[in-house]
Amino acid sequence: MSRRVPGLVLGLVLLAAACGRLTEPADGGTGPPAGPDDLLLRVETGGGFVPVGSSFRELPAFSLYGDGRVIRPGAQIEIYPGPALPSLFVTRLTPEGVRAVLDAAREAGLAGPDRRYDWPVVADAPTTTFTFLDGDDRHVVSVYALGFEGSADAPRPPGVTEEELAARRDLTELALKLDDLRGWLPAGAIGAEEPYEPSALRVLVQPYAGPAEPGLEQPEVAWPGEEPLARFGQPWAELPDARCGIVAGADLGPVLRAAAGANELTPWTSGGARYLLWFRPLLPDESGC
Numbered sequence: 664m665s666r667r668v669p670g671l672v673l674g675l676v677l678l679a680a681a682c683g684r685l686t687e688p689a690d691g692g693t694g695p696p697a698g699p700d701d702l703l704l705r706v707e708t709g710g711g712f713v714p715v716g717s718s719f720r721e722l723p724a725f726s727l728y729g730d731g732r733v734i735r736p737g738a739q740i741e742i743y744p745g746p747a748l749p750s751l752f753v754t755r756l757t758p759e760g761v762r763a764v765l766d767a768a769r770e771a772g773l774a775g776p777d778r779r780y781d782w783p784v785v786a787d788a789p790t791t792t793f794t795f796l797d798g799d800d801r802h803v804v805s806v807y808a809l810g811f812e813g814s815a816d817a818p819r820p821p822g823v824t825e826e827e828l829a830a831r832r833d834l835t836e837l838a839l840k841l842d843d844l845r846g847w848l849p850a851g852a853i854g855a856e857e858p859y860e861p862s863a864l865r866v867l868v869q870p871y872a873g874p875a876e877p878g879l880e881q882p883e884v885a886w887p888g889e890e891p892l893a894r895f896g897q898p899w900a901e902l903p904d905a906r907c908g909i910v911a912g913a914d915l916g917p918v919l920r921a922a923a924g925a926n927e928l929t930p931w932t933s934g935g936a937r938y939l940l941w942f943r944p945l946l947p948d949e950s951g952c
Contacts, residue, residue, distance in 0.1 A: 698729050700948055702727070702729075702794070703761075703795075703796050704726070704796070705725065706723060706791060706841060707722075707794075708790065709721050710789045719943060722736050723735075724736065724838075725841045727756070732753055732756075733755070734751060734752070744879065746927070747929060749943070750858075753859040755853075756852055763847075763852065770833075773802055774800075779805040779807070780807065780831050780834075781822075781823075782823070784820045785807075790809075791834075791838065793837075804834065809831070809835055812831045863909050863910065864943065865907065865949075866909070866940055867905055867941040868907070869938060870904055870939070871930045871936075872939070881930060883932050884921055888917070888918055889914055896908020899952065908952065
């Protein structure tokens with residue numbers, strides 16, 4: 664199994680009330696209390712050369728919410744074809760743990776102005792984006808090729824200032840800390856990790872063209888949703904002949920159970936036709952396609 668990719672979601676910290684939401688701004692924060700599903704901090708990586716299906720299923724490496732929940736991808740099984748459903752886990756931080764994470768985000772420079780850091784000597788690398796909600800203020804910092812800057816004695820590329828290089832290293836260190844919360848948070852500040860149960864799925868539907876290689880044929884699975892796949896969702900502008908829609912409510916349980924036994928090459932049948940499906944669990948602050 665592979666380790667998670669470091670990622671960040673941080674937000675404004677508030678003290679916990681009996682109802683389980685954070686009710687007072689953390690030191691340095693302003694504005695109204697965060698609701699349970701309000702995003703506080705997020706780290707997500709995207710771009711570079713990746714297949715359409717992989718980019719559709721990309722999930723933030725770290726998301727922190729107003730009630731202290733942290734949602735992160737789990738270890739991925741290194742097999743092909745991989746599972747249809749990506750692995751996600753949730754844990755909960757105490758108010759003390761949330762404060763520590765938010766303080767780390769501020770120390771790494773996320774409370775400053777929106778900005779982007781480039782790395783001109785690398786091509787086709789992904790970009791890591793940090794989104795930090797500090798009270799009423801939303802800060803977005805993007806770093807192309809995060810982690811490529813190397814050690815403190817590595818040479819600085821032309822066009823990158825000393826300040827930019829130092830900022831990139833601070834953000835790389837923050838990403839690594841967020842990937843290892845138990846290694847530095849106070850004792851008892853982080854709860855047990857459990858599988859994340861989404862309240863909705865984003866689904867990309869394509870006509871099934873068969874496996875790319877002989878011998879990878881998969882058993883068919885009947886689509887259990889009420890809406891036939893030919894009419895499911897709306898056309899998806901990023902890919903011809905593709906549709907994107909949301910599964911929620913009464914359809915969610917049957918679709919989750921069917922997807923749990925499928926993989927990324929499974930042919931799904933609906934209305935006498937075969938389709939290829941990509942599943943993306945929606946996080947608490949997300950909606951739609």
